[in-house]
Structures are given as C-alpha cells and as structure tokens.
Amino acid sequence: MKRTSRDIRxxxxxxxxxxxxxxxxxxxxxxxxxxxxxxxxxxxxVGELLELGMLVEVGYEDSDGGRPRGLxxxxxxxxxxxxxxxAETYIHVELFDLALTVLARAEExxxxxxxxxxxxxxxxxxIAAAVASVVGQAKVAPERVLGAGVSMPGQVDREGGxxxxxxxxxxxxxxxxxMLADHIPYPLYLDNPLRACTVAEQWFGAARGxxxxxxxxxGTGVGAGLALGGxxxxxxxxxxxxxxxxxxxxxxRQCHCGNRGCVETYVxxxxxMRNLRELSPDSPLLRPGDQTATIEALGRGLADGDPVxxxxxxxxxxxxxxxxxxxxxxxxxxxxxxxxxxAAALGEGLLAEVRxxxxxxxxxxxxxxxxxxxxxxxxxxxxxxAATFVLEGSLASVGLKQRRTAAVRTRGGxxx
Numbered sequence: 001m002k003r004t005s006r007d008i009r010x011x012x013x014x015x016x017x018x019x020x021x022x023x024x025x026x027x028x029x030x031x032x033x034x035x036x037x038x039x040x041x042x043x044x045x046v047g048e049l050l051e052l053g054m055l056v057e058v059g060y061e062d063s064d065g066g067r068p069r070g071l072x073x074x075x076x077x078x079x080x081x082x083x084x085x086x087a088e089t090y091i092h093v094e095l096f097d098l099a100l101t102v103l104a105r106a107e108e109x110x111x112x113x114x115x116x117x118x119x120x121x122x123x124x125x126x127i128a129a130a131v132a133s134v135v136g137q138a139k140v141a142p143e144r145v146l147g148a149g150v151s152m153p154g155q156v157d158r159e160g161g162x163x164x165x166x167x168x169x170x171x172x173x174x175x176x177x178x179m180l181a182d183h184i185p186y187p188l189y190l191d192n193p194l195r196a197c198t199v200a201e202q203w204f205g206a207a208r209g210x211x212x213x214x215x216x217x218x219g220t221g222v223g224a225g226l227a228l229g230g231x232x233x234x235x236x237x238x239x240x241x242x243x244x245x246x247x248x249x250x251x252x253r254q255c256h257c258g259n260r261g262c263v264e265t266y267v268x269x270x271x272x273m274r275n276l277r278e279l280s281p282d283s284p285l286l287r288p289g290d291q292t293a294t295i296e297a298l299g300r301g302l303a304d305g306d307p308v309x310x311x312x313x314x315x316x317x318x319x320x321x322x323x324x325x326x327x328x329x330x331x332x333x334x335x336x337x338x339x340x341x342x343a344a345a346l347g348e349g350l351l352a353e354v355r356x357x358x359x360x361x362x363x364x365x366x367x368x369x370x371x372x373x374x375x376x377x378x379x380x381x382x383x384x385x386a387a388t389f390v391l392e393g394s395l396a397s398v399g400l401k402q403r404r405t406a407a408v409r410t411r412g413g414x415x416x
Contacts, residue, residue, distance in 0.1 A: 196385030321357020
C-alpha cells in the first residue's frame, strides 16, 4: 500500500517523539541527526508537539562556540497512556505518563485449561476491571488518558478491531474492540504481542538503533515480531511473524492451529511441559495444569544444576535453535531478542543453549552478523509497546484534526 503524505508526516512526528522520549532532554539538531530528517522539518514537528503539550522547553546547551541550542524534553504530565498485555494465562495492565514511566499496575489471572473462563465476554470484563484499577490507583483524571493499547494473542485485524484467530482459545472473528468500547471510555488501539514487543525493543531495548531485528515472543504461544529496515513489518493482513506456526517436525505434535509439528508445540510453555513429561513423567518439576509454576520450577532447577531441568532446557533449545537458524538464514537480522515470560524464567541458561544450537545450524556468514540476546527491558515489554500504539494513534488523530480545521477555515466557516 502506497503511503500518503499524511502517513509520512505522522510517521515523522512519531519518530521525533520516540527519539525525544528515549533521549530527553535533547536539542533539535540532535533529533535531526538521529532521525535523518532536515532541521527545518524537525523544528516544525517539535513546534507541533510543544503546542500539543507533549513536549516542553527546558533550557539551553552550549554548541562549541556557536549560539546556544534550545533543549526540549517530554512533558511527562501532558497525558497518560494505558498498555494492556493479554496473554493466555494472565492480563497485565500498566498506566504510563508521557515519558513512559509506569505509574500503576494491575493483573488478572486467566486459566487456559478452563475454557469457560476464556469466553470473550469474561476476558473483556477482566481487561476492563484491570484498566479501571490502574486509572484509580494513579488518580488520573479521565480526560488526561489518551487511550489504551490492547495486545491480544493470535491474529488481529487492527483496523477492524477484530481478534481474527486466537488458536489457544479457539477464538474466531471476535469483535473485540467493539466489546471493549462498551466498558472502557478511552480511545482503543488493538494489536498483538509480536508487534508490541518489537516496538518496545525499538524504543528502549536491544533493537534500538538496529535496522533489522527479530523479537521472538516465548510464552504459551510463540511468534516473531519483525523490524525490517528500521520499520515494523506487519505484512498485508497484519499477520506477519506467525513463525510459531511454521512446521518444525513433519507430522509432529498436534497444534491448536490445526497443523502438526509447529514450532510452538515444541518451544511454547505447553510444549516445554510435554518435553519434561516425556523425559521424566514423575518429575517434581512438573506442575500439571499450571504452565507458569512448571516453567518457573524449571528455571530454578536449571540455575541449581538439576539434571532433569538441564536436559529439558537443552532439548527445548535444540528445537528453538533450529527455528532461529531458519530466521537467521532467511532474514539476516542484526539481532534476535528472546522475549516474554518463558524466556525471562529460563534466562541465561536457555540463552547459552540456544546460541550453541543455532551455531550448529545457521549459515556462517549471516550468523556472524547476528547477536542473540535476552530482552533487556526490566518492565513488561508488551504493555510498554502497547502504550506506544496509543502515542502513534494520538499523533495520527491530531494530524487529522489539524487538516479538518484548516479545511474549514479555507471555506470560511468555523470548526465544530
């Protein structure tokens, strides 16, 4: 799809704000150098953001004998953003100021082994309750909330606001945004964790300043967020990154998607539990019906050198390494980031085994230029990324309002 001048301006506005959020305080000259935009364009966009109250002037810095340069910073009190991470086992919600500092958190538990609890109406009620909780905790006036970004597992139609397919819940074409709008009085922006994690890494994590990056989301489900040429890659139908549903083993394990042998069935949390069960059916590390407890027990066992835990993680890393080697050979990225709660729980032990497994399978040249790391973001990267979708949406809607106002003035009327 060809980008319009409106799309380009919104993207530039977003890029300028993203750099200022990460580097505040900063001069216009530094923003221009970092973004590749002209100084005149940056000055114009910064002026718009100052007028909107998203930025503030914070003084001057010396410029090697020239005129002092004005510094701008994010106006942290200029609004509030909500990021919602909906996973198969939990809902995690955070409320941020405009500097993306967390002001409040709330969490609701979900039980994937109890299908009745994962009915869309019940999930929506949990999301609404957690959103209300963070707004109440932070004592934020409703008019200051710019919106809520909601990350949903599976395939998402972000424009239509529909959860197209969430295989672990067997959801098909759920009109989620419409359902949420009945309970949440803020602008809503829907996407999935692959996109949210990738954006968070581009803003504050291992993908910052990298042109080509892959962010692998390891949870109940598995996927790969893609940033190609410095830009988030969505694909034609916002479905790019469903790497977890590529075939790893022909005629292998049955997957929720209907296929057999998918990557997810070997390296997602239920797949890792199965790896453990097949190796040691009576292991005390196995907590039947509780993914989180089992993965956490494996992480502790790995750190303590428990031979069963070490072998399960090694076996899992072999499967994961084969899938990552395919991504390296196909995309030639600068960095692969292992993200989400499974990666966090298994940590450095998993990373070491994965690097070894990848080294035995990926082509030498692309591998030599790919770094494989754990997510360095200390907070929840999905809710952080989801909050940035609110910023992007807010900036796009601001541009639309400005054009409507200008059009009305040109016709000699007054904006409504």
